[in-house]
Amino acid sequence: MVTGVSNVTVFLALCVIGLLIAAIVLYRQLKRQGEMLESALSRIESLNGGRRSEEPQMVLTVRVLDPIAVAKRESRSARIVADHLPNMVCRRVYQQVMREVGAELAERGVEAEMKVEYR
Template identity: 45%
Template sequence: MLTLLLVLSIILVLFSGFLYWQILEQRKVIRQIMEQDRIDESGADPELVLTLKVLDPIAVAKRESRSARILADRLPVMVSKMVYQEVMKELEQELQEREIDVYMQLEYR
């Protein structure tokens, strides 16, 4: 019985040592990954980007334009694109009036 306890104790000590070694190895790997993925050393902040999505461009088009009421059901993609272009134009005008320089582009996702 005593030898069985001694063997189990040795196994537990060896297993504990193995787990400790695994923890040290994982810390090394994490440290290496963090060093590789470091944000630019110059301390520059990440770039902020504003995304705008018109939730129901067809409804906007129908509300704002008499011709869109006719076209919206037949050419929804074209009408949606026109709504975005108009929203972009109006935003640009408003921001120019307030002397805010912006770069705007329309992206398809």
Template identity: 30%
Template sequence: MHWINLSLLLILAAGLIMLWRRLGRYRALLATLQEDHRALAGTWGRLPPDAAELLAQQRTAVISIEILNPIELAAQESEFAGPISTIAPNLIRRIVYQKTAAILRTELSEKGVQADVKVHGLA
């Protein structure tokens, strides 16, 4: 019985050492993520580089559209968009913006408007 208790104690000690090492790795990862967060927080709200270049080209005006409900729009078009948006929300946003740009190009062209419709800021 004494050997069983000693074996269990050694197994628990080994598990504790493994967890302690893993905690150290997670702390290092957390520190890296916090540094990245601070770096990104400084750029929050700035225009994407391509949009900033667009505005610097001495054009008379630029219309900017931000779609506030891309997930709901996608869900109206496809029953699969809702579940997919929980896994890949950026993919859904990209598709919605691309489809919106295509619709704008078509509608503006039908109205005789010569426009350069581009999507900025999607990676």
């Protein structure tokens, strides 16, 4: 019975040693990755002229929820074409919205960059 206990003890000791080796290897990898990250951040900082990072830009997104209904309401020709060419009508609605919002902003003296993004 004593040999059975000693085999279990040896097995547990080997498991602990194996886990210890794995922990040391993981610690070294983590330390190396931290050093690489610090190096990359310092390179980015030097490219930014000493600044860590700038504040994120704010972006306003406008999504027309039902462009076909808007087109049909606003345009007589869209009532005819909308069912056959919905993608073209949607594109035209967004172009018109962009023109109108741009005109309103320009009238108020607000400089803005506007573009349509497909997602």
